[in-house]
Every structure is written in structure tokens, then in C-alpha cells.
Amino acid sequence: MAEFVEADNAEAIIARIETKSRKIESLLKQYKHVEALKTALEGSPPKTRDERCKSANWIVVHRALMAIKDIDGMLNALDAEYYDILMKYLYRGLSTGDRPTCDQCLKIHEKLTERAGLGCILRCLTDTINTV
Amino acid sequence: MAAVDVHRFAESITCHAWSPDYSMVALCPNNTEVHIYKSLSQDQWERLHVLQKHDQIVSGIDWSSKSNKIVTVSHDRNSYVWSLEGGEWVPTLVILRLNRAALCVQWSPKENKFAVGSGAKTVCICYYEQENNWWVSKLIRKRHESSVTSVAWHPNNVLLATTSTDGKCRVFSTFIKGVDTKDSKAGSPAEAKFGEQILQLDLSYSWAFGVKWSPSGNTLAYVGHSSMIYFVDDVGPSPLAQSVAFRDLPLRDVLFISEKMVIGVGYDSNPMVFAADDTGIWSFIRYIGEKKAASSNSSYSSQFSEAFGKFYGSQSKSATANDASESRGRVHDNCINSIVPLSKAGGPKVMRFSTSGLDGKIAIWDLENMEQELGNQF
Numbered sequence: 179m180a181e182f183v184e185a186d187n188a189e190a191i192i193a194r195i196e197t198k199s200r201k202i203e204s205l206l207k208q209y210k211h212v213e214a215l216k217t218a219l220e221g222s223p224p225k226t227r228d229e230r231c232k233s234a235n236w237i238v239v240h241r242a243l244m245a246i247k248d249i250d251g252m253l254n255a256l257d258a259e260y261y262d263i264l265m266k267y268l269y270r271g272l273s274t275g276d277r278p279t280c281d282q283c284l285k286i287h288e289k290l291t292e293r294a295g296l297g298c299i300l301r302c303l304t305d306t307i308n309t310v
Numbered sequence: 311m312a313a314v315d316v317h318r319f320a321e322s323i324t325c326h327a328w329s330p331d332y333s334m335v336a337l338c339p340n341n342t343e344v345h346i347y348k349s350l351s352q353d354q355w356e357r358l359h360v361l362q363k364h365d366q367i368v369s370g371i372d373w374s375s376k377s378n379k380i381v382t383v384s385h386d387r388n389s390y391v392w393s394l395e396g397g398e399w400v401p402t403l404v405i406l407r408l409n410r411a412a413l414c415v416q417w418s419p420k421e422n423k424f425a426v427g428s429g430a431k432t433v434c435i436c437y438y439e440q441e442n443n444w445w446v447s448k449l450i451r452k453r454h455e456s457s458v459t460s461v462a463w464h465p466n467n468v469l470l471a472t473t474s475t476d477g478k479c480r481v482f483s484t485f486i487k488g489v490d491t492k493d494s495k496a497g498s499p500a501e502a503k504f505g506e507q508i509l510q511l512d513l514s515y516s517w518a519f520g521v522k523w524s525p526s527g528n529t530l531a532y533v534g535h536s537s538m539i540y541f542v543d544d545v546g547p548s549p550l551a552q553s554v555a556f557r558d559l560p561l562r563d564v565l566f567i568s569e570k571m572v573i574g575v576g577y578d579s580n581p582m583v584f585a586a587d588d589t590g591i592w593s594f595i596r597y598i599g600e601k602k603a604a605s606s607n608s609s610y611s612s613q614f615s616e617a618f619g620k621f622y623g624s625q626s627k628s629a630t631a632n633d634a635s636e637s638r639g640r641v642h643d644n645c646i647n648s649i650v651p652l653s654k655a656g657g658p659k660v661m662r663f664s665t666s667g668l669d670g671k672i673a674i675w676d677l678e679n680m681e682q683e684l685g686n687q688f
């Protein structure tokens with residue numbers, strides 16, 4: 179399979195995620211939900227095998243995802259290059275089993291599949307290297 | 311609609327190949343035999359021969375157009391070269407020296423060699439030794455980390471591209487002394503010794519299938535199981551690779567119908583057209599049977615709508631079903647496994663091709679009237 183090299187060490191990545199998290203909190207306070215999600219998805223998935231980084235990133239994305247109320251609007255504003263990443267996080271959300279998370283992820287999943295097609299789901303399932 | 315002839319030969323077809331004059335087709339109906347059918351008239355096919363030698367499923371068939379020989383490879387790790395003698399097909403065993411199944415086979419452009427991809431992570435290059443009157447197999451053992459799913463010969467008869475379930479596409483030299491003549495140009499890639507890897511492409515994260523060269527040998531195309539298709543221009547020391555992600559289910563095989571246009575077939579049961587624009591950027595154009603506008607609307611066949619209904623359950627308020635598939639007039643009902651050209655190899659354009667799939671049908675497609683619709687890349 180295609181290999182990747184660890185871009186940075188874990189600490190640097192976690193520091194970046196924390197900066198992202200603060201930015202997202204402020205965006206959410208201003209009701210800029212779509213901006214918040216875009217910021218959360220940027221730089222994802224972290225190019226590392228370290229589970230802590232992935233979890234930290236997931237927490238940030240989760241925060242932004244749960245705040246979304248207008249799903250169609252959000253997908254309209256999101257560039258197509260983010261679809262594959264978003265789909266990966268949706269599956270991570272669905273795997274948590276937590277009721278409100280799953281409800282939200284399922285709603286977004288339906289709309290995203292309509293837009294991005296089954297290919298998006300395939301790319302999410304077959305990519306075992308860049309996992310979230 | 312571009313499909314001119316559709317016929318169901320069996321429950322399921324593993325692979326197929328056409329005779330030099332395209333009047334007969336050899337196919338494997340998902341068992342250990344190879345059936346040869348002759349076309350009598352539109353939709354009238356007569357079974358002429360049944361070739362029974364393999365012990366397991368025949369995974370690859372190729373019919374050479376100049377020497378009229380059929381090569382078959384099977385999961386039983388064997389290969390036979392069949393020659394027509396006195397109206398009967400006579401097999402010659404080729405000892406491949408494999409300890410795993412053979413998965414795919416192709417005659418080289420000059421038909422003096424053929425390549426076999428196998429589950430033993432090796433590629434066998436077989437050539438005919440006149441003195442001993444038999445076919446010798448030389449193995450490329452190195453490099454592949456997993457099964458070789460597909461092989462394709464470059465027009466120069468020496469370079470071979472392979473795809474593997476390790477996700478990589480590789481190009482090797484298969485120069486054999488005594489069979490191939492050295493190219494007079496110094497430093498040309500054909501001078502590399504046998505089994506030397508010229509290029510390795512690491513574009514896919516998932517299994518790779520269906521590699522093919524463009525008519526000039528300048529471009530390579532192959533597919534990944536993650537609904538991606540990869541195009542590599544200027545294959546050589548500094549290739550230009552492009553990964554194209556598309557909406558729907560993955561492809562299994564591709565065919566270059568011109569230098570800048572590729573048809574992909576796979577799990578969507580409907581051939582897809584990809585083309586490169588003037589700047590060399592490849593993209594998905596359309597499905598072959600559809601009008602351009604229709605494809606922008608969400609389109610799932612009825613088999614998915616029920617599943618989606620259950621998945622989304624009470625959540626879904628809008629209708630997920632969209633019976634666009636019925637109106638698309640699909641030719642194949644199930645995954646299309648292979649696509650074979652019906653034009654003489656070496657030509658710049660392919661006007662006719664055939665597809666076969668798990669539904670047991672072979673469909674012949676003619677692009678004669680589609681030149682307008684396909685645009686100037688064709």
C-alpha cells in the first residue's frame with residue numbers, strides 16, 4: 179500500500195489541534211457553523227499513526243459537526259475535496275454508538291451520499307492508511 | 311444507445327476473447343471449460359467447440375489475431391496454448407512453474423510471447439522455443455507484494471505493465487535474448503534486462519485492476535478499488551500521474567478507445583467514458599448510454615433504495631429512491647468484468663468493443679454514431 183512518512187511528531191500535531199479548537203469555539207460563538215466545520219476538517223486526517231492525535235482531532239470535528247443545524251446549507255458551502263474526509267468522520271461518529279452523535283451523523287450521511295455518491299463511501303472504506 | 315448486440319451465453323462469464331475475424335468468441339462460463347461460439351446472424355449463436363482441459367476455473371483467455379492461437383490460464387496453475395488443427399482445437403501444456411492460481415493472460419503485440427499474472431506474486435513471460443518445440447516460462451519473481459491482477463503489453467513488445475492487489479502498478483522490461491531484437495536507439499527503455507522494473511506507481515491505497523496502455527504507448531490507465539481511476543502520461547523517468555475520483559461504484563477494467571479517451575467498466579454495470587481535455591487533464595465525461603444532462607441528478611438503482619430506506623429508517627423524510635436506472639436502459643444486470651476491443655490492435659481508434667460480466671451476457675458496443683456525442687477527443 180502507499181506509505182506515508184510521519185510528518186511531525188505527536189506534540190506538534192496536538193498543539194496544532196488545540197489552536198484549531200480555540201478558533202472553532204470562537205467561530206461557533208459567532209454562529210459561523212460552516213466555517214467552524216471547514217476549519218476542523220482542514221489538515222485532517224493528521225498524517226500520523228498516533229491514536230491520541232487522531233482522537234484529539236476527532237473531538238474537534240465532533241464539536242463542529244454537532245453544532246450544524248442546516249445540513250444542506252453546509253454541504254452547499256463545503257468544497258468537494260472535503261467530502262471524502264467528512265465521510266470518514268461520519269463513520270467514526272456512527273461507530274461511537276452515542277445516540278445524539280449517531281442521529282446527527284446519519285442525517286449528514288444521507289445528504290452527503292446523495293451529493294458525493296457511493297464512490298465517496300468506497301474511498302472511505304478502502305483507505306486503511308489515512309484513517310481518522 | 312451504443313450497444314448493438316447483446317446475448318446471454320451462460321449464467322455468468324469469467325472472461326472472453328474474439329477470433330481474428332471477430333466471428334467467433336471464446337468464453338469461460340464460470341467453470342473449467344472454454345466454449346467457442348460462432349455468430350450465425352443477429353442474436354443467433356452456435357456453439358462450435360468446448361475446450362476441456364483445465365481442472366479449475368479458467369481465469370483468462372486470449373486469442374491471437376495473426377497466429378490464431380488461443381491461450382488459456384486457470385486457477386489450476388496451468389496454461390494451455392490451443393492451435394486449430396483439422397477443425398479441432400489441440401492443446402499444448404505450458405509449464406508455468408506456479409504454486410498459486412493464474413489470474414490473467416495476454417498475448418504480446420507480436421504474438422511471440424504471452425504474459426500471465428498470478429496469485430503467487432509473480433508474472434510468467436512465456437515464449438516458444440523452436441528447438442524443443444515447447445513453450446518456456448520465465449518468471450518475474452521480484453517486486454510484487456501480492457497477487458498480480460492484470461497485465462498489459464506496451465506496443466513495443468518488450469515493456470509490460472502490471473497491477474496488483476498491493477495497490478501498485480509497475481512497468482517491467484521483458485526483453486528475452488533470441489526472441490526480442492535490441493532497439494537500435496541507445497538508452498531506450500527496451501534495452502533493460504529481463505525482469506527489471508522500469509517504473510512503480512504508488513497512487514492507490516486499495517487493490518488495483520485493469521491496466522491498459524494507450525495506442526501509442528504514451529499513457530497508462532488503471533483503476534483502484536476505491537472508485538478511482540489513475541492516468542499516467544509520459545510513462546518513463548518523469549511521469550505525470552493523475553488520480554480521478556468518481557461518484558459511483560469501482561471499475562474492474564478499462565479500454566483506450568483513442569489516445570485521449572478511455573472507457574471504464576465495473577460494478578455499476580454501465581460503461582463510463584473518461585477523456586483528457588486539451589490541457590491533458592483527465593475527467594469523467596458520462597455514462598455511455600446516457601444523455602449528458604441526466605447524470606447530474608442523483609441516481610441509485612432500485613436495489614439500493616430499499617437498503618437506504620432501512621438504513622436511514624424514520625430519519626429519512628425525502629424519497630431516496632430514484633428509478634433512473636430503468637429509464638437508462640441498462641444492458642448488463644450485474645458487474646462487468648472485462649472489456650475487449652473489436653478492432654485490430656495497433657490502430658489509433660477503437661470503434662467497436664465488447665463487454666462481458668457476471669450476468670452471463672456479452673454486449674457488443676458500436677461507437678459509429680457516437681462520434682458527435684463523444685466530442686473531439688475521440
